[in-house]
Amino acid sequence: MNREQISRLAHANHPIAAPLHDTSVRHLLDSAVPRGDTRVLDLGCGGGEWLLRALAAYPELRAEGVDVSRSALDHAREAARAIGVHERLTLHHQEAELFAAAAEFDLVISVGARHAFGGLLPTLAATRDHLAPGGRVLIGEGFWADRPSAEAVEMLGDLSDLPTTLDLVATDGWTPVQAHISTREELDAYEWSWTGSLASWALDHPNDPDAAQALAAAAEHRTEWLRGYRDSFGFVCLVLRPTPR
Numbered sequence: 001m002n003r004e005q006i007s008r009l010a011h012a013n014h015p016i017a018a019p020l021h022d023t024s025v026r027h028l029l030d031s032a033v034p035r036g037d038t039r040v041l042d043l044g045c046g047g048g049e050w051l052l053r054a055l056a057a058y059p060e061l062r063a064e065g066v067d068v069s070r071s072a073l074d075h076a077r078e079a080a081r082a083i084g085v086h087e088r089l090t091l092h093h094q095e096a097e098l099f100a101a102a103a104e105f106d107l108v109i110s111v112g113a114r115h116a117f118g119g120l121l122p123t124l125a126a127t128r129d130h131l132a133p134g135g136r137v138l139i140g141e142g143f144w145a146d147r148p149s150a151e152a153v154e155m156l157g158d159l160s161d162l163p164t165t166l167d168l169v170a171t172d173g174w175t176p177v178q179a180h181i182s183t184r185e186e187l188d189a190y191e192w193s194w195t196g197s198l199a200s201w202a203l204d205h206p207n208d209p210d211a212a213q214a215l216a217a218a219a220e221h222r223t224e225w226l227r228g229y230r231d232s233f234g235f236v237c238l239v240l241r242p243t244p245r
Contacts, residue, residue: 001210004069006217010198015049017112018140019182019190019235029054031178032107032138032239036060041105041130043096043123044113048076048089050138051109055085064090066099068116097126104132111140111237119157120165124172128242136177137240141165145234152229162236169240178239187235195222 011017016025029050033040037060042051045065055063067073073091080086092099096116108127110117117123120141127137143162153159160168162181169176182190195218202208202215 001213001217004071005210006198006214008071008075009201009214010194010218010221011047012197012201014190014193014197015047017046017049018237019187020180020237021186021189024180024182024186024237025050025053026057028138028178028180028237028239029057032109032136033058033061034106034134034136037062038106039103039132040064040107040109041101042066042109043099043126043130044110044116045072045076045091046112047072048079048091050111051089052076052079052083052085055080055088056083062088062090064092064101064105066092066094066096068093068095097122099130101130104135105130106132106135107138108135109138111138114141120168121172124169124174124240131242135241137174138237139240140235140237143234143236144232146232148229148232151224152232155224155228156233159233162234165236169238170243173243173245174240175243176238177241180237182235182237187230187233191222191225191230195219195225 036058040054040063042065045051045067048065051063051065054061070093073093076091080089108130110123110127114123117126142159143165144159198214199218202211205211
């Protein structure tokens with residue numbers, strides 16, 4: 001069982017791959033979509049959940065998504081067809097950092113895909129390349145809400161605290177116009193869903209050759225979360241506009 005399969009099972013009951021409740025996702029989209037006929041791009045779209053929700057909420061909106069996972073894109077296509085928005089959705093099987101669009105977009109999303117670009121600032125640089133004049137970016141970024149342990153840094157990377165993160169964004173030429181800091185409830189709900197969904201699959205399929213590995217992966221992740229980064233990790237989603245120079 002590879003990481004993609006584990007992630008798919010772990011997100012079965014929490015399709016937004018970030019610590020956000022559905023109401024928070026809708027609030028962010030309402031803040032980020034400038035008008036009904038917006039063109040939206042999601043870099044690292046996975047199963048397309050952000051795009052599917054935007055398409056369902058705005059009947060004139062058109063969307064494109066980019067991801068390296070063919071199975072995730074297949075899921076996005078099937079889900080789009082099931083809710084009747086497939087004609088307004090275009091998906092690209094490609095590395096997000098190499099994607100060259102034929103047009104600019106009014107909103108560029110990249111939540112939970114910083115690894116594809118190598119960090120916050122490279123992610124912002126990639127979104128800027130696709131942004132139409134007057135457009136907005138919706139980006140998700142982890143931060144240290146408290147001093148992390150060495151183990152937490154090793155697991156999650158060299159993140160900054162929230163004020164430093166916002167300073168980096170401002171220095172890079174962006175102005176936040178809306179944001180959402182994930183609550184403790186959202187953070188915990190996401191982790192319990194991740195570990196619980198994966199463990200439940202393993203327990204429901206005891207004869208599957210991957211069951212033992214899935215159960216072990218759920219237990220390992222739960223330990224890393226509870227003993228490693230639960231008390232120090234935070235997550236913020238920012239709606240950004242380019243700062244006039």
